[in-house]
Amino acid sequence: MKSFTKYLTFNTKNRREIIRITDEIKxxxxxxxxxxGICLVSSMHLTSSVIVQDNESGLHRDIMEWLEKLxxxxxxxxxxxxxEDNADAxxxxxxxxxxxxxPITNGKLDLGPWQEIFYCEFDGQRTxxxxxxxxxx
Amino acid sequence: MKSFTKYLTFNTKNRREIIRITDEIKxxxxxxxxxxGICLVSSMHLTSSVIVQDNESGLHRDIMEWLEKLxxxxxxxxxxxxxEDNADAxxxxxxxxxxxxxPITNGKLDLGPWQEIFYCEFDGQRTxxxxxxxxxx
Amino acid sequence: MKSFTKYLTFNTKNRREIIRITDEIKxxxxxxxxxxGICLVSSMHLTSSVIVQDNESGLHRDIMEWLEKLxxxxxxxxxxxxxEDNADAxxxxxxxxxxxxxPITNGKLDLGPWQEIFYCEFDGQRTxxxxxxxxxx
Numbered sequence: 303m304k305s306f307t308k309y310l311t312f313n314t315k316n317r318r319e320i321i322r323i324t325d326e327i328k329x330x331x332x333x334x335x336x337x338x339g340i341c342l343v344s345s346m347h348l349t350s351s352v353i354v355q356d357n358e359s360g361l362h363r364d365i366m367e368w369l370e371k372l373x374x375x376x377x378x379x380x381x382x383x384x385x386e387d388n389a390d391a392x393x394x395x396x397x398x399x400x401x402x403x404x405p406i407t408n409g410k411l412d413l414g415p416w417q418e419i420f421y422c423e424f425d426g427q428r429t430x431x432x433x434x435x436x437x438x439x
Numbered sequence: 440m441k442s443f444t445k446y447l448t449f450n451t452k453n454r455r456e457i458i459r460i461t462d463e464i465k466x467x468x469x470x471x472x473x474x475x476g477i478c479l480v481s482s483m484h485l486t487s488s489v490i491v492q493d494n495e496s497g498l499h500r501d502i503m504e505w506l507e508k509l510x511x512x513x514x515x516x517x518x519x520x521x522x523e524d525n526a527d528a529x530x531x532x533x534x535x536x537x538x539x540x541x542p543i544t545n546g547k548l549d550l551g552p553w554q555e556i557f558y559c560e561f562d563g564q565r566t567x568x569x570x571x572x573x574x575x576x
Numbered sequence: 577m578k579s580f581t582k583y584l585t586f587n588t589k590n591r592r593e594i595i596r597i598t599d600e601i602k603x604x605x606x607x608x609x610x611x612x613g614i615c616l617v618s619s620m621h622l623t624s625s626v627i628v629q630d631n632e633s634g635l636h637r638d639i640m641e642w643l644e645k646l647x648x649x650x651x652x653x654x655x656x657x658x659x660e661d662n663a664d665a666x667x668x669x670x671x672x673x674x675x676x677x678x679p680i681t682n683g684k685l686d687l688g689p690w691q692e693i694f695y696c697e698f699d700g701q702r703t704x705x706x707x708x709x710x711x712x713x
Contacts, residue, residue, distance in 0.1 A: 303440040303577040303713050305612035307681050338442035339574055340479055342614055342677050346688030348630050354537055355529060356485050360517035364526050365533065372509060372646060380634035389638050392629060396639065399536050399673050400628055403479050405572035407444050412570055414483030433686055435679035437613055437712060438574060439440050440577040475579035476711055477616055491674055492666060493622050497654035501663050502670065509646060536673050540616050542709035544581050549707055551620030575711060576577050 306334035306436040312350075314426030320362045321421045323352075323432070327404070328411060330434045337409045339438015344401035346433055349391035349425035351398040357418040369394045369424075391424035398422055406438055443471030443573040449487075451563030457499045458558045460489075460569070464541070465548060467571045474546045476575015481538035483570055486528035486562035488535040494555040506531045506561075528561035535559055543575055580608030580710040586624075588700030594636045595695045597626075597706070601678070602685060604708045611683045613712015618675035620707055623665035623699035625672040631692040643668045643698075665698035672696055680712055 308330045310323065327343055334341075343352045355361065370390075379389030402419065405412040421432060445467045447460065464480055471478075480489045492498065507527075516526030539556065542549040558569060582604045584597065601617055608615075617626045629635065644664075653663030676693065679686040695706060 305713060307612075307679070307686070338444075340477075340572060340614075342679055344677070344679065346691065348628070348688075348690055353533065354485070355533070356518075358518060358521060360520050361526060361529055363517045365530070368510065368530050373642065380637045381630075381632060383634050384632060389635060392635055393639070393642050396627065396629070396672055398533055401677060403481070403538060403540055403677055405444070405479055405481065405570050407572070412444070412572070414485075414568065416485055417483065431688065433679050435614060435681070435686070439442060475581075477614075477709060490670065491622070492670070493655075495655060495658060497657050498663060498666055500654045502667070505647065505667050535670055540618070540675060540677055542581070542616055542618065542707050544709070549581070549709070551622075551705065553622055554620065576579060 303439060304336050306336060308434040310432040311429060312421055313429045314423045317426055318366055319423045319426060322357055322418060323421050324418045327419050327434060331406055331411055334436040336406055336436050336438040339406045339436060341404040341406055342435040343419060344433050346431040349388055349395055350430055351395050351400050351422045352402050352432060353398055353420050353422055354402050354417050355420055356416050373397055388425040394424040440576060441473055443473060445571040447569040448566060449558055450566045451560045454563050455503055456560045456563060459494055459555060460558050461555045464556050464571060468543055468548055471573040473543055473573050473575040476543045476573060478541040478543055479572040480556060481570050483568040486525050486532055487567055488532050488537050488559045489539050489569060490535055490557050490559055491539050491554050492557055493553050510534055525562040531561040577713060578610055580610060582708040584706040585703060586695055587703045588697045591700055592640055593697045593700060596631055596692060597695050598692045601693050601708060605680055605685055608710040610680055610710050610712040613680045613710060615678040615680055616709040617693060618707050620705040623662050623669055624704055625669050625674050625696045626676050626706060627672055627694050627696055628676050628691050629694055630690050647671055662699040668698040
């Protein structure tokens with residue numbers, strides 16, 4: 303069994319962004335030289351997520367608008383008594399789940415035809431990280 | 440370490456369906472001859488999911504009604520400007536998460552007493568796939 | 577490759593609780609003697625979840641209040657025709673996802689600075705279990 307670890311770093315211009323990272327993950331899989339296994343891609347923060355979705359900007363706007371409706375920015379969260387103002391970003395992380403686990407077959411990500419990988423930032427404008435952990439043979 | 444890969448194919452009669460796949464996953468685990476490890480069961484599409492829940496049809500209706508309330512079918516999603524009409528199915532996939540990772544102990548799925556595995560279709564009536572990736576010893 | 581399995585048991589005083597389990601998971605990783613790999617932490621029930629979030633009690637109250645709003649306790653779920661009264665807990669489990677997969681690097685959980693692990697009980701006051709499955713080298 304082999305293991306491979308890589309960290310991706312993000313510092314978004316906007317508070318909320320959806321960033322395509324499919325190529326970075328494909329590159330990590332190639333670097334790992336692992337042929338059969340799984341690739342965990344997980345946010346190391348509580349206010350951003352990694353998702354698998356469609357590379358279509360209209361859908362990305364739908365996703366962000368929908369998340370804002372279900373987990374809205376508000377002043378009066380309990381969490382904000384600590385001085386924070388990002389409780390909505392924690393809820394958006396919970397709703398979308400922090401991570402995905404991707405299969406690797408014949409040395410490549412074994413994704414469906416429209417599946418692409420995205421980093422979803424809900425409280426950006428500061429340095430944040432994603433871990434890529436690959437195990438297999 | 441060993442690895443095992445299998446693809447399940449679905450083509451549902453209805454646009455939305457919840458289909459029990461526990462037996463198919465148990466069969467894949469048996470075929471893999473892996474005794475200790477994990478089993479990733481993941482939708483290869485952006486409009487369906489794999490979940491672990493109760494095999495109770497009333498609850499399945501509750502789940503579908505609840506998803507429709509939180510991520511409703513609507514005409515006016517941005518994504519629909521591309522000609523698609525399934526943005527709600529993308530949001531339902533995000534809400535339920537595309538995948539589960541199941542533990543394997545002593546050659547069997549190590550699930551709780553009521554845990555069963557389901558394929559949740561939110562935009563069916565066409566051929567779609569689920570990947571089963573098992574790694575372990 | 578090595579594999580390690582452990583079960584954690586919970587019996588909460590209240591119907592709903594968020595319980596920090598970071599130390600138990602760190603202990604399991606140490607016991608496994610696995611240096612590089614992944615650690616699956618998954619509820620064995622359909623009405624509780626394992627999440628990664630902030631160890632801040634105000635945020636935990638925000639999370640529970642938010643879940644109650646999106647997946648409310650109600651009498652009239654279909655599932656309740658079976659005699660159950662916990663359909664809302666099933667929906668809360670779906671929303672938060674039953675499990676997390678944690679990376680292990682250099683023999684330790686490779687988490688971000690504020691990431692802590694929690695068991696989220698949505699229908700407690702009875703014995704429930706979480707499985708910890710670690711694989712790696």
